[in-house]
Amino acid sequence: MDIMNADFLIELIRTTTNMYAHGWDERNGGNISVLLDEKEAGKYLDLTNVIRTIPTGFTAKELDGKIFLVTGTGKYFKNVQYDPAKNLGVVRLAEKGAKAELLWGLTDGGSFTSEFPAHMMSHVSRLAADPESRVVMHCHPANLLAMSFVHSLDEREFTRTLWRMCTECVIVFPDGVNVLPWMLCGTNEIGEATAEKMKTARLCVWAQHGVYGAGRSLDETFGLIETAEKAAEIYLKIAHLPVLNTITDGEMRLIEKRYGVKTREGYLD
Ligand code: 2HA
Ligand code: ZN
Secondary structure, eight states, rough: GGGGHHHHHHHHHHHHHHHHHHHHOOOOOEEEEEOOHHHHHHHHTTTTTTOEEEOOOOGGGGGGGGGEEBTTTTTTGGGGOOHHHHEEEEEEEGGGGTTTEEEEOOOOOOBBTHHHHHHHHHHHHHHHHOOOOOOOEEEOHHHHHHHHHHHOOOHHHHHHHHHHHHHTTHHHTOOOEEEESSOOTSSSHHHHHHHTTTTTTTEEETOOOOOOOEESSSSHHHHHHHHHHHHHHHHHHHHTTTOOOOOOOHHHHHHHHHTTOOOOOOOOO
8 A cells, every 4th residue: 555645754744744744843843753553564665675874873772663654854744745755764673673774765865853762762751651652843933942042941830820821721731841961962861861851741842942752643742742832832821920829739639630631749839
């Protein structure tokens, strides 16, 4: 079957296009990886045909043999829809994650995203927390980024501020938002630090850079980032004004009960 008809590919094309339209992925900003079901990938690809092998520079034995659809390094989200095979790739991790076998795409000889370590290590963390986790998404949404300049980076404080900005935040991300202080991107070090943060929440802000989100589907992960970004936008609209009304911790407890969510331990007073 033609991979251009695969739901996983169509969804990723739509998602990158939509993220660009939201202004989250200027130039080559942002990257996405999606864990594919081997059987599903096998409907569209000859899994015995390895086009080339790319060293990863890290190991992740938990992901050995797993297949990922990923965005390419240096590629522009706005262009994905016009040439998916050049801008995206399907890779299978081998040799305990030390190598990635290209099964499709990256037709101009390119490589997977520069943030591959952060993506793969985050998948390990999220799969341990939720076996149904599939997606890791990184982008540069302006309001979360701006907030990281003017708000405390204390994770509890950062989370509580966002929760208070829209009623639904506490329902969408009851696990909160973790925060990494500025670090050099594209390295194994930021990958390991991000993966550590991903053990306790599905969102991690990279201060002065962007955000990571993880989830079971592209839609869910997009929605997670979209909700946090909307909350950050509201925060920036009111941060310089006298605040007369708010959502109290008691009110958030009511939301928790009514919607059956469990907020992060110790985050509500
Ligand atoms: O270039 O966003 O963090 C893609 C990025 C790097
Ligand atoms: Zn980035």
